[in-house]
Amino acid sequence: MARTTVAEREANRMRLLEAAANEFARKGLDAANINEISLAAGLAKGTVYNHFASKEALFLAVVEQACLYAAAGAEQVPEQAPTHTRLRAVLQADVEWVRQNEAFAKVLVREVLTGEESRYPRVLAAAAPLIERIAMILRDGARRGEVRSGVPVEQLALTFTGLADLAFLQHWGSGGLWPSLEDLPDTVVEMFMHGAAPR
Amino acid sequence: MARTTVAEREANRMRLLEAAANEFARKGLDAANINEISLAAGLAKGTVYNHFASKEALFLAVVEQACLYAAAGAEQVPEQAPTHTRLRAVLQADVEWVRQNEAFAKVLVREVLTGEESRYPRVLAAAAPLIERIAMILRDGARRGEVRSGVPVEQLALTFTGLADLAFLQHWGSGGLWPSLEDLPDTVVEMFMHGAAPR
Amino acid sequence: MARTTVAEREANRMRLLEAAANEFARKGLDAANINEISLAAGLAKGTVYNHFASKEALFLAVVEQACLYAAAGAEQVPEQAPTHTRLRAVLQADVEWVRQNEAFAKVLVREVLTGEESRYPRVLAAAAPLIERIAMILRDGARRGEVRSGVPVEQLALTFTGLADLAFLQHWGSGGLWPSLEDLPDTVVEMFMHGAAPR
């Protein structure tokens, strides 16, 4: 009966999410155009509303999908590894999914940094697992004396993810010149761990 | 009738800029409403167009005014002072003007971090003096061995201003909880200079 | 697959008519929603179009069904009974079916009083038997001197049905306060036969 249709429907939903991510990444929520999104997905305008209640709901779905992608790339590094190694692994996984889903990544980073206050709670909830993973690593690091313990790890985690977001922003803003995606993990971890002072 | 003197006209322009900064800070460029801006300035809608060619021109004027404010607060610290002292002084001046012109600051930070690509050149030009001042300090620091020299100072300067912007964002996003404006310079400079590793 | 028998199909049609009557009674033709009608009938949207060519066709089917219901309750009073008795019997039958099919009744009354001009002929044709029955009674009454003969019975019949419709509207509009369905036949017949002047 509707077995194939269910699969098609899901495929359509994903096509809409992809198209929406592209549009939102380029223009932002307000300037994005629902009609263009639907056409880019090869569907009609009305179909968007069969899948998402509103433009904002579509946007949030994109953000949540981005969080899913981001969380999917869990690092495969032993807990015993030094903090900087584990952090680098996290960023390497991030870089990987950014390569695969650049549009989603751009939307997520922009939303995390400068999203509307009213959407903050939803975004926060979606992004919480990512932050928590960093906090965990830093907590382990602090226990082992690799991370200074004068500052709450939550604040350090926010700073670390902020630095990473910043780095992605600069990567995109510079047209990929600096930092390159390849260098990004090293650059960010080095800066985060030791700062600008000479070693 | 020439009922309005030159001084009044200039005052009107400033009132519009202030009102626009508030509106843009709260809603962003797209969602901001020209009519509400003019009313908040105590003027009529049409007057906006006697001062600014378009909504986007008004937005850019706000950004440029914000850069002027930011640049106005030059640090009064001798060049011989240690790098961290000079950086801290820069941030203290920044904090000062943020206290006075929070709306302008919010607009500027958001625009610098996640503004439209098409506006990037204009914003970059307006913000260049600020970046250059940091680069200069870091260049001096590198010469004196207080700053590592493996990384181009331009990149370090970008990172420093990025960290500061991040800190302001977190200040606003947390409702002023962390970091407080008072702590912000220390926090940012400490992080920038030495990172998360224990000293 | 011929999974649905003829009886089932007819039952579905009736369920749709009932659901449609409810929706049309509450919202009118324009504001009614085909999807909600089908869901209220426990069927899918598309099924509506297996039974009715369009929303308007469904609406007309509801009106016609209402006329059928209304006509079904023929009064069981001898022709020799006085006019007021026969008229009261008609209204009592009306009240009876209104009790059973309030939604259909509301749709019919609204359509008769203020329906679209373009649907007027169809509605008129459907309602003609009802009017004719009244006219017949009044004709008999005039012949017997119980009804004044200066006015064409067709006009009197229209007035009588109009008064009845008005009474139903006031019943619904007042939340059932006045006139009650029980009092309605007496009230209407009394007003119709003798007016507001004292007897």
Add this chain to the structure above:
Amino acid sequence: MARTTVAEREANRMRLLEAAANEFARKGLDAANINEISLAAGLAKGTVYNHFASKEALFLAVVEQACLYAAAGAEQVPEQAPTHTRLRAVLQADVEWVRQNEAFAKVLVREVLTGEESRYPRVLAAAAPLIERIAMILRDGARRGEVRSGVPVEQLALTFTGLADLAFLQHWGSGGLWPSLEDLPDTVVEMFMHGAAPR
């Protein structure tokens, strides 16, 4: 300065109300088209929204204007005149304004008879003075024994205005054939006062 503009603005508002009355009279609230209304008024779509907050607000403004028109034609008949004379005078004034403002009248009658429940309170408030005038006349009539006193005058007043509305509806529905506007007051008053029984 804006002296002329104020007058023009008011004229535009009236043009919109007239155009809206025509459109609403022909199609009803839902099917009416804001764009066509504005064009019929010789104005642009957006102008409607400078005067009325929404389509429904415009509709209610039309209804209220209709009530104003209706109330404006106060009968000039001495209080001592017999009830049927006074009632006839009221209807003659009604007929007069219906001749002048047919569209407004159609909207008002339809709304009073079969308007949306949610708009009922507003319409009731606007129409209250009209009803009250009838009730007053009937109260006087009852005091003088010209109107039967077994029924509350409020109910009689509702019936009278209902009969009048019905008569207008039939006038329009029959293409002006019956009753003619000229005959309408006599016909309605006669029916209301004495009913269908022979005198």
Add this chain to the structure above:
DNA sequence: CATGAATGAGGCTTCATTCAT
């Protein structure tokens, strides 16, 4: 210059209808 009424392009959203399964 300041004003604010008018403009009309643009966009989100609804929903009747179609059609492949």
Add this chain to the structure above:
DNA sequence: TATGAATGAAGCCTCATTCAT
């Protein structure tokens, strides 16, 4: 025959911009 996903025309409303006073 029943289903419900897709369609796209239609329409309300917003709001940046213009312009006569």
